[in-house]
Amino acid sequence: MAGLESKIPVPGVKNHVVEACHHVVKALRASDNNLDANLIKLLSDLETHLSTLGMADTKKVVEDTGFSEIKKRFKEAKKVILAWEQNQSMMIFDAGFSEADLFFQALYDVQKVLSGFKALPSKTSKKEKDVYNQAAVVLDIAMLRLEKELFDVLNQYKQHVQPQHLSVSSSRGKDIVLDESFVSLDDEVIAEATDEQQILGSNNAELVDPLIIPHVKAIAKAMFACDYSQTFREAFIAVRRDALDEYTATTLEMERFSCVDVLGMQWEDLNVEMRKWTKVLKIVTQFYLPSEKQLCDNILGDFEPSSSTVCFVEISKDTVLSLLSFGEAVSLRSCQPEMLERFLGMYEVSAELLLDVVDSLFPDETGSLLRMAFHELSKKLAERTVTTFLKFKNAVATDESTRAFPGGGIHHLTRYVMNYLKLLPEYKDALNALLENIQVDDSIQEKTGQDILPSTFSPTARHLRSIVTALESTLERKAQLYSDQSLKYIFLMNNCHYMVQKVKTSELRHFFGDEWIRKHIASYQHNVTDYERATWSSVLSLLKGSSNDSAATSRERCREFCLAFDEVYKNQTRWSVPDPELRDDLHISTSVKVVQSYRGFLGRNRIGEKHVRYTCEDIERLLLDLFECLPSPRSLRSSRRR
Structure with missing residues (x-):
């Protein structure tokens, strides 16, 4: 490959240098079993690169060693590769660095045979052709073994990391539900959590165990060097796509729904799924996909630039389009006022991701389909949100009643x-x-x-x-x-x-x-x-009179006042002032006016005690019963003076 060939040194001394470097690496490994993890990774990368260099330039080796030496090496390489073919229960990675090195060295020798025949005269013997055909078969076996190894190691060592501080539980909170009559008896508003921390941080998550990265890179370099790059990409995409699908469905608990499913959902269920969708889309695009992109770059970044990008887009596409299709289906539903907050949440997330994330995740032509899908969904959600907002306002303005509350x-x-x-x-x-x-x-x-x-x-x-x-x-x-x-x-x-x-x-x-x-x-x-x-002016007017009023007239005024007060009491104890502070203020304000007027009336007119139905203290106490929203009129008999 172009990216690797540019690093190949000048032929002549290269093979000696490569062999010497192999010996140095092996000696370092053998010198200490407790090497630092970073050094182990560095040595593994170096070994893989040395093997790749060897694979890339075999013509000179053939010229120097001849067919007999190549055939001898091939037999040993074939023995190593077929041994691993028979041992399917164990991964090469688990066997340790030395065994992995032997496998890749054997693969290097097989590749020499195949490349070497291109350096020989076109007319070759039957024996030579037989070796060549055997080498082609063994190479296929080795590539199948590496493909299986890739599946096994990526599956066994995958890691699903849940972002902290952001729950996507499907448990339902209490929501204000709007029905056709705007009936909602619950005065508590359960809003979305506002203390959710930003998901996207400076460090992406490790989606696979970092210890396997050098091994996967070695597989990639070997398969690319042997012209099996497409096989590697397809296998890598399949494993990582399944991992993302599993993460979304299992860890984030986001079920896939068809358009028919969404359109037929009851509002209570749809409400839960819309809320969950805004969180899941944010986690996937701000947290998971940047980590996936980093993994692709780490493993495939040394090859042609498109390899990493193509793999990342193919890994992401199915899950991303599935999430976007849910939003598309929701946007097809009628714009009911109760959907306003959910539409707002969905639109806000889509707009935020377009601004900060989507273009950086899918910057080139390869990701244009996903970028366009995001833009189209955000546009539809914007339209539906505005329509729902205006419909909500219109529903408030046109709500009618036929009976008093x-x-x-x-x-x-x-x-x-x-x-x-x-x-x-x-x-x-x-x-x-x-x-x-x-x-x-x-x-x-x-x-x-x-x-x-x-x-x-x-x-x-x-x-x-x-x-x-x-x-x-x-x-x-x-x-x-x-x-x-x-x-x-x-x-x-x-x-x-x-x-x-x-x-x-x-x-x-x-x-x-x-x-x-x-x-x-x-x-x-x-x-x-x-x-x-409106309430007390007519009642208190009964207490007004002149100084020339007779005792009988004053007694009559007192009686009429008490009857009027009884009527107010009977009605207004059934009325409601729910706010305690407002109710107390109203009691105080009313008491000042009524009790003061009644006290003044009794002071101006000498009415016998037996003709006074309520004392000032009685009136003051009874006024405290107003606005208590009693189910039936309260009797005043127990309050009357005997």
Whole structure:
């Protein structure tokens, strides 16, 4: 081969030099059985190279030694090779360096015979032709033995390394599931782990035991020198391709699915597989394939440049295309809103790999098919992600109800949307790229200043705020379904407060901005004021009177107030204010107004104790029962004074 022939010294003294070097190497090995591993590797590489040099230049040997000497050496070489042919239970590698050296030396002598005949006159005797034919058969036997050796040693000494800190377990976490009614009772958001460390490091993994590398290289050099390079490549590709397939299926637990399988999957199963796919694709391309490429270069790098590249691409192609075909099949499914985060994850990984990994793994024409497949998938995932994002927003904006939400609590739609939005800042770079050219109305005007974060006016921020604006409009429509005006304000207060808390306590704060938060705090506080006015203005008006009112009139006012209070109590103990802090604030605010007015009324009017149904302390205590979301009206009999 050209790469090896360029290293062959000038004929004449070369054979003596090669033989001398062989003796030096053998003497070093024999001198100490505890040689350093690096030195052993160096000696093995040197021996292999010396044998290859010998194989490459035999014409001079034939001229110097003649046919009889060649025939004698061939008989000894044949004996060694056939002995290994009969011993199939043991690998040459396991027999030790000296036995391996004898085998490769025998192969070197057989190659001399075949090459030497080219130096002899065209008219040769029958005996000479017979030796030549025998040598050709023995060479084939030796090559088959080396091919088997290659299979055995690569299989026996392969290593599957699992990247740390990155689990691809198929166990399911809790996910917010979107059904047709946006129903999700779980307020906990189980997001993807954000502490996963970067897979691609400065050091690639050892996919085979480093001790066998010199032996595999010796096999490669021998087979290439004997014009069996294609046989070596096919065997090497087959073993390493199976290893990658096994690693993906067994270690990473990524099953292969047909397009029909993917299209027919239930969402719960597809959700798990899409999540796993993003991790597996990342591990394979950032961790495993660079290690595989390094292995190919290490073993085949001394030959023509295409050998290593062709082998690596052929090893990678089947698994990579299988992974990409899963993404292609997923992109054919309808764009349901619940798929948004998964599409984002898949698109982000494909875009990241295109930018940092794919072009370096498959840089030339040989890998163009895989590069194009990556680009095509990334393009399709981008389209599906944008479509799903817009469909998600439209689903929020068009969600309709025919019945008021019980108790005025936090609507399932609000919980779902806000918890889902909390997941999206993790994909801000992908979203910014995808949404950059899609215009959206935004109620927050762009500003600049030292305290203004650039993320507040990014494409992601504008679109997230637009989704919440759509949610607010939908909630306003739902609020109109309440016949009780006070409950309408409780509903709006609860949902607005919930949105503010989700924004304040998450990464959403960097996208919504302080102005949005201030605006919405003022909004739910305004709802509190509207609630108090709608509920208590008419009740407290019963306590107003003039100083000229008679005792009978005052007693009647007190009775009417208590009846009105009873009605409020009966209704509003069934209403819901889930947030404890908001509920306490509402209790305090209401108590200040109601108890103070009631105390003033009792102080201005001397009403006999038997005509006073509730004391101020009773009213204050009963107000604490409001908004507890009781299943049925609470009786006030136990609270009445006897």
